[in-house]
Amino acid sequence: MSDEISGRGDPLKSLQLLWGRTEAPRRGPKAKAGVADLVSAAVAIADAEGLDAVSTxxxxxxxxISPMSFYTHIPGKAELLDLMMDAVAGEVLKDRPVFKPAQWRANLSRVATDYRDFYLAHPWVIQLATHRTVLGPNTFRSxxxxxxxxxxxxxxxxxxxxxxxxxxxxxxxxxRNAAREKRVKELTGMTDAEWWSRVEPFLETVDxxxxxxxSRVGKTTGETYGAHDPEGAFAFGLARVLDGLSVFIEEKTAKRKR
Amino acid sequence: MSDEISGRGDPLKSLQLLWGRTEAPRRGPKAKAGVADLVSAAVAIADAEGLDAVSTxxxxxxxxISPMSFYTHIPGKAELLDLMMDAVAGEVLKDRPVFKPAQWRANLSRVATDYRDFYLAHPWVIQLATHRTVLGPNTFRSxxxxxxxxxxxxxxxxxxxxxxxxxxxxxxxxxRNAAREKRVKELTGMTDAEWWSRVEPFLETVDxxxxxxxSRVGKTTGETYGAHDPEGAFAFGLARVLDGLSVFIEEKTAKRKR
DNA sequence: GACAACCTCGTACACTGTAAATAGTTATTT
DNA sequence: AAATAACTATTTACAGTGTACGAGGTTGTC
Structure with a gap:
């Protein structure tokens, strides 16, 4: 277990699949399932049961199809993961918003929240994104x-x-913080509250x-880490980041005017 | 493969191990290896060969010891991962720097670079940190x-x-960006340059x-994503974040003075 | 009809985490 | 000293993983 790598194996084969550059077969029986079927099935499994439920x-x-027929279409699991990543990458910023330069702050806000919703819809992407960037069409588009x-x-x-x-x-x-709660809940069947109610008695015994x-801050932020406000934390952080960029961009444009 | 979860199973057992709250055995033979031995061996393997090389x-x-003797000391792999996380968490901000409030910017800079060095020293931590926070003594201390x-x-x-x-x-x-290069290199035996030299010919055929x-930005940032400057990117981002916090903190303290 | 190209599948191997049962070792109790 | 309880270590086993290999069936082209 632990970490299959998305981006290993023959990089070329991955790329050909990502860009649909596999020439159509001239002979042989018709395939029962195509690459797209496999990928979307894999995505469905990952969405529903998490990444470790995805096996070839x-x-x-x-x-x-039978287990080994998988390999007729996709050379290995690493390639499947690449394809899954690019497949869902099509969902982010789907409507191709037209950004006006003057409203860069709103623009970046939109980008940030879109990516956030995307990650929350497919938490497994966060795990895979630890690896190399996928060079697929949807990833490029987003x-x-x-x-x-x-x-x-x-x-x-x-x-x-x-x-x-x-x-x-x-x-x-x-x-990450919001997504992992979701994942842990699914995998353990424990809600956050349940988990904490088990853990708290012990924590009260530690010095x-x-x-x-x-210990002081933890108590305030909710039962020593228990209660989160991911929404609020996200908004707070994003506002700070944009403020920081504002300083940078304003200074830049001021210089240009001179 | 894919994602063992750190923070599953009986949370209490994990906590007891993390805090060394297992009472010393009164009878029975002396153990050949203790929990600490197992954990440090696991950390060594993860550091050297990546997380997926760590098996019970x-x-x-x-x-x-024999394979199953592992379970005499640690109830399962999830608990091992928790213990690994907390073990290395002891390394971050090890010298307990004394922070002066007036220099909050330098303080946060120090914290940021310390965590960065920590992640780079143990890239596998990034993968595991996708899961729930480990409630161990070293994690608490840091x-x-x-x-x-x-x-x-x-x-x-x-x-x-x-x-x-x-x-x-x-x-x-x-x-993440810097760490994954390291990981991919180790696991595939390909340097970034090698990998790109294989990929580039294909990319030139895509529209x-x-x-x-x-396509314009990619070309500038180095051969369409090929050359990175993680150091520079990190410094840039951190400076923006601190600028953003500066706005927030300054405004806060200004209000207090009134 | 022959052949090559292509899909599908069964078998097999080395690995994983870990359940269950067993055997061996030690300190305490009788 | 013998019995017992507590503890460690080990063997065997099972279900699951990714995937190499090879055999067999199907389709289009010559």
Whole structure:
């Protein structure tokens, strides 16, 4: 277990599949299932039961082929994961919003919340995103739209890249907290409250005097970490990030005017 | 494969192990290996070969006991992962720096870079940190120290929590990018350059016209994503985050003076 | 009809986490 | 000293994983 890597194996084969560059077979029987079927079945399983429920056998079974037939269509599990990532990447910023440079703050807000909703809809993406970027069409498209949120501000290309990465890095980090609650709940069948009610009696027996600040702050933020407000925390962090970018961008444009 | 969860199973057993609350055995033979041996062996394996090289059998073998003897000391793999996390958490902010409130910016900088170095030293932590927080002594200690970086600024406890979380969320997200390169390199034996040299010929055959912004920006940021400057990107993002916090904190303290 | 291309499948191997039963070791109790 | 309870260690076993290999069936082209 633990970490199959998305982006290993022959990178070329992955790319060909991502871009649909596999030439149509001229002979042979018609395939019962295509790559798209396998991928969407895998995504459905991951959405419903988490990433570790996705096995090549399960996926093959879901589309009605035998375990090993899976490998006729996709060379290995790593490639399947790449394809899954790119498949769902099509959902983010789906309507291709038109961004006006003057409203960069609203633009980035939109990008951030869209990515956040996306991660929450497919929490398994967060796990896979620990690996290499998938170079697929949908991933490219969403990156293109996201970058265009900071287009026309007088930033250099490198700055645009960094600004966007800052926002997305923050979103990723912030969503982790909300997403893992969801995952743990599903996998353990325990709600957060149940879990804490089991843990709390023990915590009351530990000596918190070596952690004075944590113990005070922890109590306030809700029963020593128990109650979260992910929504509020996300909004708070995003506002700070945008404030920080505001300082940077304002200074940039002020210089340009001189 | 994919995702064992750190924080499942009986939460109490995990906590007892984390806090060394297992009473010393009164009878029976002396154990060949203790919990600490198992955990440090596991950490060594994870550091050297990645998280997926850590199996209960491997760990048992490393300390010289038979596979199933592992379970005499630790109830399952989930608990092992919790213990691993807390074990290495002892390394972050090890010297317990004394933070002066007036220098909150330097303080948070220190916290951020310390966590960054920590993640880079143990990239597998990033994968596991997708799950629930480990309630262990070392984790508590590092959280306490980190929180004290923003102590005495006139922030409420909730604000302190959010400020710190913002910084740590960003660090986590930013480090991901650097850490995954390291991991992919180790696991595939391919350097980033090798990997890109294989991928590039293909990318040149794809039509980038649907992604005008990405294609332009990508080219500038280095061979369409090829060359990174993680160091620079990290510094850039952190500076923006701190700028954003500066706005918030300054406004706060200004109000207090009134 | 022959052949090559292609899909599907059964078997097999090395690995994983861990349940269950058994055997061996030690300190306490009788 | 013998019995017992508590504890560690080990063997065997099972269901699950990814996937290599090879055999067999199906389709289009020559």
């Amino acid at each position: 056998r399960r996926v093959a079974d879901a589309v009605g 990156a293109d739209v996201a970058l265009s949120a900071v287009e026309g501000l007088g930033l250099t290309d490198l700055e645009m890249d960094r600004v966007l990465n800052l926002v997305l890095d923050y979103v990723h980090g912030a969503v 918190f005097s070596p952690y004075p600040v944590l | 059998r491997r760990v048992a073998d490393a300390v010289g 959280a306490d120290v980190a929180l004290s970086a923003v102590e005495g600024l006139g922030l409420t406890d909730l604000e302190m929590d959010r400020v710190l979380n913002l910084v740590l969320d960003y660090v986590h997200g930013a480090v 980038f016209s649907p992604y005008p912004v990405l």
